[in-house]
Amino acid sequence: MDRVPEVAVVGAGIVGLCTAYALAERGTTARVYESGVPGHGQSSGQSRIFRHAHDDARLVEFTRQGRAVWDEWADRLGAELISQDGVVALGGSVPGRLRILQDAGGIPVRTVDSAELHASMPLLADYQGPAMLDEGGGAIRTRAAVESLTDALGDSVVTDEVISLHPTGRGTVEVLSAVGRAGARSPGPPLPAQEVTPP
Structure with a gap:
């Protein structure tokens, strides 16, 4: 790195990488410490589900904002980061979550009747309960994103293992790693949630 990093990010999983990339977009340099291969810890695997359906309208708004960021990054990075096939939700929570999504507006979501569900997902041929399709949802392509x-x-x-972090009392944090010591700016006041929540 040419510049001394302002922020140290510990772990190059999907959250750490998204954090560092979002910081870089805002002009803040970060160093991401990873003791192994990026994405091979908790973020290992091919995909994770991205869905808008939640019981809290605030979470729905966060996911709407997150999806916009994922789409922007997909264009910039030239990779599909979330699949375009939607997400089906089943069960008793569907009617309430569907109302919240419809009230939020702008999220393509609809009920799915049993005939459509059975045609597209034969394994659910015996399911008779409420179902909806979140057309804006999909699978996060974790491997492609990482x-x-x-x-x-x-x-x-x-590639370095962080052993400890220590505030210096001078507005910085000392990062002790297997390779040596480095400094990073001490975090200031927290940013609003939509700016620190990774997509």
């Missing part, structure tokens, strides 16, 4: 973000961050991602 690889694209790691490539975009370049040498900001370092």
